[in-house]
Amino acid sequence: xxxxxxxxxxxxxxxxxxxxxxxxxxxxxxxxxxxxxxxxxxxxxxxxxxxxxxxxxxxxxxxxxxxxxxxxxxxxxxxxxxxxxxxxxxxxxxxxxxxxxxxxxxxxxxxxxxxxxxxxxxxxxxxxxxxxxxxxxxxxxxxxxxxxxxxxxxxxxxxxx
Amino acid sequence: xxxxxxxxxxxxxxxxxxxxxxxxxxxxxxxxxxxxxxxxxxxxxxxxxxxxxxxxxxxxxxxxxxxxxxxxxxxxxxxxxxxxxxxxxxxxxxxxxxxxxxxxxxxxxxxxxxxxxxxxxxxxxxxxxxxxxxxxxxxxxxxxxxxxxxxxxxxxxxxxx
Amino acid sequence: xxxxxxxxxxxxxxxxxxxxxxxxxxxxxxxxxxxxxxxxxxxxxxxxxxxxxxxxxxxxxxxxxxxxxxxxxxxxxxxxxxxxxxxxxxxxxxxxxxxxxxxxxxxxxxxxxxxxxxxxxxxxxxxxxxxxxxxxxxxxxxxxxxxxxxxxxxxxxxxxx
Numbered sequence: 001x002x003x004x005x006x007x008x009x010x011x012x013x014x015x016x017x018x019x020x021x022x023x024x025x026x027x028x029x030x031x032x033x034x035x036x037x038x039x040x041x042x043x044x045x046x047x048x049x050x051x052x053x054x055x056x057x058x059x060x061x062x063x064x065x066x067x068x069x070x071x072x073x074x075x076x077x078x079x080x081x082x083x084x085x086x087x088x089x090x091x092x093x094x095x096x097x098x099x100x101x102x103x104x105x106x107x108x109x110x111x112x113x114x115x116x117x118x119x120x121x122x123x124x125x126x127x128x129x130x131x132x133x134x135x136x137x138x139x140x141x142x143x144x145x146x147x148x149x150x151x152x153x154x155x156x157x158x159x160x161x
Numbered sequence: 162x163x164x165x166x167x168x169x170x171x172x173x174x175x176x177x178x179x180x181x182x183x184x185x186x187x188x189x190x191x192x193x194x195x196x197x198x199x200x201x202x203x204x205x206x207x208x209x210x211x212x213x214x215x216x217x218x219x220x221x222x223x224x225x226x227x228x229x230x231x232x233x234x235x236x237x238x239x240x241x242x243x244x245x246x247x248x249x250x251x252x253x254x255x256x257x258x259x260x261x262x263x264x265x266x267x268x269x270x271x272x273x274x275x276x277x278x279x280x281x282x283x284x285x286x287x288x289x290x291x292x293x294x295x296x297x298x299x300x301x302x303x304x305x306x307x308x309x310x311x312x313x314x315x316x317x318x319x320x321x322x
Numbered sequence: 323x324x325x326x327x328x329x330x331x332x333x334x335x336x337x338x339x340x341x342x343x344x345x346x347x348x349x350x351x352x353x354x355x356x357x358x359x360x361x362x363x364x365x366x367x368x369x370x371x372x373x374x375x376x377x378x379x380x381x382x383x384x385x386x387x388x389x390x391x392x393x394x395x396x397x398x399x400x401x402x403x404x405x406x407x408x409x410x411x412x413x414x415x416x417x418x419x420x421x422x423x424x425x426x427x428x429x430x431x432x433x434x435x436x437x438x439x440x441x442x443x444x445x446x447x448x449x450x451x452x453x454x455x456x457x458x459x460x461x462x463x464x465x466x467x468x469x470x471x472x473x474x475x476x477x478x479x480x481x482x483x
Binding site: 011013015042043044063066071124127128130145146148149152153158159160 | 169179186191257263317321
Binding site: 172176228232288289306307310313320321 | 355424481
């Protein structure tokens with residue numbers, strides 16, 4: 001009997017720096033062991049995938065503009081889920097990780113790409129929050145709940161983060 | 162060899178509107194594909210199942226009354242996990258979803274019932290928070306951790322939300 | 323064909339009292355049914371494992387001292403994820419659980435040890451937050467993401483809490 005494959009999926013719902021780091025550490029760890037990994041970014045998790053210095057040229061309604069302005073743009077702007085203290089906590093954690101030579105979130109994301117981690121942005125959440133494809137980083141896929149479930153049913157480890 | 166069944170379980174611990182929406186989107190998506198889905202509502206997640214305009218006639222002690230008053234009563238009263246801004250964020254999200262013809266939480270919950278999603282309220286949490294069966298919506302089941310584990314061991318996808 | 327084993331793993335990322343209680347209820351429930359259970363404590367989850375009245379003698383830098391002082395020391399100091407109200411919510415919940423003869427977190431942790439639940443502290447998070455082995459409770463293991471994945475691939479139920 002063939003070994004069952006050790007695929008891994010994660011729903012990344014949270015847009016917190018610490019949870020994003022945890023999800024990419026698991027993702028790159030699993031991918032480095034040769035496993036297929038799919039990360040499905042939904043709701044606030046989409047903020048992890050936003051380009052840092054980019055303003056969309058698309059027409060947005062009032063709510064979409066407001067969501068767009070208030071939500072963090074990419075890994076450099078994310079806060080911590082605890083002890084964020086107006087961003088100071090996030091800065092402290094980034095400094096500590098750099099000082100101790102632990103991979104930062106942008107480095108982990110780069111590593112994930114090189115290891116062929118499958119990054120999927122949830123199209124329904126993009127619609128709700130008014131985020132366009134041009135506002136997200138390149139080299140990702142797009143899908144809905146059926147895409148997620150298709151991968152999850154084929155995986156051994158499924159997490160909601 | 163028979164196909165392994167694609168059962169799905171979710172522990173819905175959170176009582177946040179956005180996480181409740183995410184959990185019911187996964188639940189109805191999986192159920193629509195013919196899979197058995199069990200949602201186990203515990204702690205704050207019980208608030209998702211509370212009747213909106215109902216005051217229990219049971220005798221409650223001081224703490225139970227206090228928990229009962231402070232916690233949101235049903236899907237219409239839930240807040241967002243992020244950017245709630247005293248309820249304005251939740252209102253905004255509900256308006257956007259309605260404008261874009263995306264199913265709202267009450268609609269998703271109705272759909273889940275029609276698709277025979279198995280909704281279980283955690284009896285231990287009900288005891289801790291002083292919530293009676295009369296205060297929760299009809300047509301649900303009741304159980305404890307053994308009920309949950311029984312379903313989870315039989316499922317392919319298990320999430321904690 | 324042999325029965326697949328019902329191993330369970332949990333990543334305990336959160337350091338909230340309510341989530342810690344939920345994770346240990348699942349862990350002790352599963353272990354009582356004879357299953358192998360591994361809890362992998364990472365980030366704020368490490369606070370659950372801190373000794374309550376202990377000051378490390380190790381040399382710490384400024385950030386490590388600050389993290390160490392600001393983060394809760396052990397189960398008695400944890401707050402709730404919702405309605406904490408400066409610690410009053412946590413006190414209320416502990417009182418209610420005691421009044422209703424529901425196992426408290428320290429009791430659940432004791433039970434987990436007796437049931438041979440495998441408790442693992444994430445060494446990378448310990449490094450980031452500046453937490454030494456001497457500051458964590460006795461009788462636990464230490465490991466990284468590979469340790470976690472090794473257990474997760476062998477389990478039926480994997481949760482991120």
